[in-house]
Amino acid sequence: MKSIHEIPITSLYGVGKAKASAYASLGVETVGDLLYFFPRAYENRGFTVPLSAAREDIKNAIIMTVATEPRVSLIRRGMSLLKFRAFDESGSCEITYFNQNYLKDKFHVGSTFRFWGKVERQGKKISMTSPMAEAYTESVPLPPLASIYKLTEGLSQKVISTHIEAALTLARESLPDYLPERIREKYSLCTLHFALEQIHSPSDYQSLALAKRRLVFDEFFLFAAGIGRSSGETQRYKAPVCSDGDVTPLLNLLPYKLTGAQSRAIDDIRRDMAQNIPMGRIIIGDVGCGKTVCAAAAMYISVKNGHQAALMAPTEILANQHYADLSPIFERLGIKCALLTGSLTPAKKRRLHEQIASTGEDRIDIVIGTQALISEGVKFSDAGLVITDEQHRFGVGQRAALSERNNHTHVLVMSATPIPRSLALVMYGDLKLSKIDEMPAGRQRVDTFLVDEGYRARLDGFIKKNVAEGGQVYIVCPAVEEAEEEAEDEILFSDIGFDNYFSKEKKEKTPLKAATQYADELAARMPELNIAYVHGRMKVKDKDAVMERFVRGEIDVLVSTTVIEVGVNVPNASLMIVENAERFGLSQLHQLRGRVGRGKRKSYCVLVSGTPTLAGLGETATKRLRTMCNSYNGFEIAEEDLKLRGPGDFLSTSTSSAIRQSGDIGFKLADMCEDTSLMTDAFSEAGALISADRQLAAYPELSQEINRIFAIRSDVIN
Secondary structure, three states, rough: OOOOOOOOOHHOOOOHHHHHHHHHHHOOOOHHHHHHHOOOOEEEEOOOHHHHHOOOOEEEEEEEEEOOOEEEEEOOOOOOEEEEEEEEEEEEEEEEEOOOOOHHHHOOOOOOOEEEEOOEEOOOEEEEOOOOOEOOOOOOOOOOOEEHHHHHHOOHHHHHHHHHHHHHHHHHHOOOOOOOOOHHHHHHOOHHHHHHHHOOOOOHHHHHHHHHHHHHHHHHHHHHHHHHHHHHHOOOOOOOOOOOOOOHHHHHOOOOOOOOHHHHHHHHHHHHHHOOOOOOOEEEEOOOOOOHHHHHHHHHHHHHHHOOOEOOOOHHHHHHHHHHHHHHHHHEEEEEEEEEOOOOOOOHHHHHHHHHOOOOOOOOOEEEOOHHHHHHOOOOOOEEEEEOOOOHHHHHHHHHHHHHOOOOEEEEEEEEEOOOOOHHHHOOOOOOOEEEEEOOOOOOOOOOEEEEEHHHHHHHHHHHHHHOOOEEEEOOOOOOOOOOOOOOOOEHHHEEOOOOEEEOOOOOOOOOOOOOHHHHHHHOOOOOOOEEEEOOOOOOHHHHHHHHHOOOOOOEEEEHHHHHHHHHHOOOOOOOOEEEEHOOOHHHHHHHOOOOOOOOOOOOEEEEEOOOOHHHHHHHHHHHHHHHHHHHHHHHHHHHHHHHHHOOOOOOOOOOOOOOOOOOOOOOOOOOOOOOOHHHHHHHHHHHHHHHHOOOOHHHHHHHHHHHHOOOOEEEEO
């Protein structure tokens, strides 16, 4: 029998080519993909109100009985209205549907429904337009929650729900529960089918919480098991022994001395590369702490011992920056260095491929590039080291692919996300950790302030002052467009608790600043300044072009989403403004702050709350943001972030209004910050299982699921 992950989405009734194409744009191509296409939120329809108490500004759930026969009237050609009246004990309501004449047979006089939608009042008259309607009987209560999915053209909430119901029916026969029963019982986890059923169609709050708990455990468990299996496999391979670890010639070319932390990291690398076991090490440290110099030392060691080295950056503009910084130094040492990115012409790529694969005098020693390094046609003649920069922007498989395709070389990873050591050891369980917790001499402190909307006029003046003095300004917004805001009546995944299930208290939400509209507004207020915006939905070419103009100083103010969190070095940037700062995690705010203060100009970071006054932020949010104003150590901030359990996370890259809490390592539900206890249990169980039987011979279904998730070939994650 085929796995649900092998059954195409077109096997479901009603899914033809058009709908299959629409699903594909959402990343759904199989029945299995659809089952794991989780709701983005839930509408709470369980809290019903009398018609007289319904609010006009939000959607309401109202139980009413049909009072009159539905009547259809033709307004004009192609437009018809279906109208009838319904009532409850507190009043009556006129209900209207447009172009849905088929509903006439659904609403019989005397039948009762739960209507869901907004009401409109004109004097004493109450009406609802196109509300959702579910047949209601007092003896069989309706589920309180309705799933809300991300949509695209050609797919509606109803269509997706119908297809998911059909997928769940298929899953009853072809979806094995891969998690060992012993582990399920030990942690009181529900079955996989129950979890998928309830995550899509929750019977109640408690069932949804149980479902989420199981699926979060699975995400951590499968990730840990895959990492453990990959790590164990690595030990079987031999890497080039780089016994000559003297980096003095390289260090002599630097215009500064290394910090103690940098020296310790290089010593770690030197010891690892002197062995024939592939190095697996991650360097973690603040933006600007000097990780790149450690990477340069590692590449120098590889080349000095007769091997090649590669550095893979997440964006073309960052790869260009690394090349511009490092190639002059390597050239002075007689080392050939090249840049390989997707924008090169086919002819230049072919020539570079030949030089990388060459064993002659024209061989390239060091290649710096983007994911083009793992494209077809790139084959190193004698790779000794591969480095990935900003690890959280790459999947585990991408990192492993670069190493595995080049005979299991030494691997070095860099991350500018300072995180608590406890989380680092779990997240990077297959890697040894080097921490750079010192900043280079001369790196200035960025003064940080917290203000509210009342400071808007003064903030505009501060922007003009910085530009007038020759500086440049970053402004970071949490959304791309104004429409990106969760509705007041939706319940997000992050609101699902495991102890109290759901809090009935509504969270106060503030209007979100959106990059595109904000840039337009700012340009209208400051026509004398050159203002541009950049966000993650832009084409890479367009985004890089804007960033390059900012680097050259052609743009005074860059309005952006968090895509600049990992960005180029702009020493001239002297002011960072973060709008709706309460929507970001502390570690993320710290990284954004690290974008300024990189040159000689006195630099500032202003955190702007989305509330009219700071009093409206709440005690916890205020405490979190005050931490940013008083602390400048990324690791201390990360520990505080974990302790406070705020709304941010350590790996968020979302530019959506919700600042979703799933990390960048493939988690859809799991939160590295909020789900720490569950994460620890899952990693512990996965580690024990892999240690006892790396091949998981006793658990073939679990092994198959890990293979599928990590796309393992020959038992190697690549």
